[in-house]
Amino acid sequence: MVEIGVANGQQQQQQDSSKVVVSQKKVVGETMNGHTNGSINGQNGAGPSHSKELGLPKCHCVKGDEICKYHEENRGLPVRELVIPEMASSYRSLLAALGENPDREGLLKTPERAAKAMLFFTKGYEENLEEVLNDAIFDENHDEMVVVKDIEMFSMCEHHLVPFYGKVSIGYLPSGKVLGLSKLARIVEVYSRRLQVQERLTKQIAVAVLKAVQPTGVAVVVEGSHMCMVMRGVQKINSKTVTSTMLGEFRENQKTREEFLKLALSK
Numbered sequence: 001m002v003e004i005g006v007a008n009g010q011q012q013q014q015q016d017s018s019k020v021v022v023s024q025k026k027v028v029g030e031t032m033n034g035h036t037n038g039s040i041n042g043q044n045g046a047g048p049s050h051s052k053e054l055g056l057p058k059c060h061c062v063k064g065d066e067i068c069k070y071h072e073e074n075r076g077l078p079v080r081e082l083v084i085p086e087m088a089s090s091y092r093s094l095l096a097a098l099g100e101n102p103d104r105e106g107l108l109k110t111p112e113r114a115a116k117a118m119l120f121f122t123k124g125y126e127e128n129l130e131e132v133l134n135d136a137i138f139d140e141n142h143d144e145m146v147v148v149k150d151i152e153m154f155s156m157c158e159h160h161l162v163p164f165y166g167k168v169s170i171g172y173l174p175s176g177k178v179l180g181l182s183k184l185a186r187i188v189e190v191y192s193r194r195l196q197v198q199e200r201l202t203k204q205i206a207v208a209v210l211k212a213v214q215p216t217g218v219a220v221v222v223e224g225s226h227m228c229m230v231m232r233g234v235q236k237i238n239s240k241t242v243t244s245t246m247l248g249e250f251r252e253n254q255k256t257r258e259e260f261l262k263l264a265l266s267k
């Protein structure tokens with residue numbers, strides 16, 4: 001097994017098979033440093049979206065606001081359906097470069113299909129956190145650990161453009177607010193459906209949960225199989241990569257971390 005521990009050397013593990021665990025006891029520790037109480041994407045809640053005038057995908061940014069994080073990061077991103085012809089043309093060239101005849105019957109529609117498939121594999125680029133969360137953030141006097149585990153994940157290795165896939169477990173310690181449970185799995189979709197490396201994916205998921213509900217701690221463990229290590233290259237078919245990000249109490253308090261890992265890893 002290949003294991004990568006990102007935070008404190010910790011290395012342990014479609015929505016159908018994910019499990020939710022609400023723990024009965026919380027290990028008390030210090031609150032998280034670096035909390036932000038600001039809204040996601042800098043939204044302040046009033047006025048029309050600026051996305052239309054920018055010619056960019058819909059968002060909740062407010063006219064007159066500074067450009068939101070989503071649009072800052074995605075400035076210049078084309079409307080995705082419009083790039084299908086260009087992508088299909090590239091796939092056609094690829095088929096020809098392989099020595100195939102792109103005009104043979106079986107391949108006639110392949111370039112367009114492949115373009116659409118690639119857009120699906122990377123659909124996270126057209127999503128933003130605020131829209132995905134859809135205000136499913138609830139005031140709740142609950143400060144026990146919440147764990148949603150075994151969330152299926154499919155992503156694309158940014159080095160070889162081949163898939164890596166596996167499962168994600170997320171835990172957080174609420175501080176007055178809880179997140180709709182499905183939204184944790186949706187956060188995984190937003191960041192996994194892009195060109196990624198597993199370490200960045202793991203951290204982005206944790207930071208998104210932090211932004212959403214400002215908990216006193218967030219823990220994320222991702223276990224992935226990388227096709228670039230399985231089907232090609234070093235060809236280690238049983239290798240797994242395990243990454244984790246521990247924030248706040250999960251980083252500072254060993255007992256809290258251990259409780260999460262026990263819940264996340266139990267079958």
Ligand SMILES: Nc1nc2c(ncn2[C@@H]2O[C@H](COP(=O)(O)OP(=O)(O)OP(=O)(O)O)[C@@H](O)[C@H]2O)c(=O)[nH]1
Binds near residue numbers: 158159198226229
């Ligand atoms: N850290 C990290 N590395 C990754 C991830 N996905 C793929 N890689 C690695 O990216 C590296 C690219 O190395 P290169 O030597 O440039 O490419 P390569 O010749 O295809 O490498 P091999 O895979 O060893 O054949 C490889 O070691 C991959 O295993 C990831 O999610 N995280």
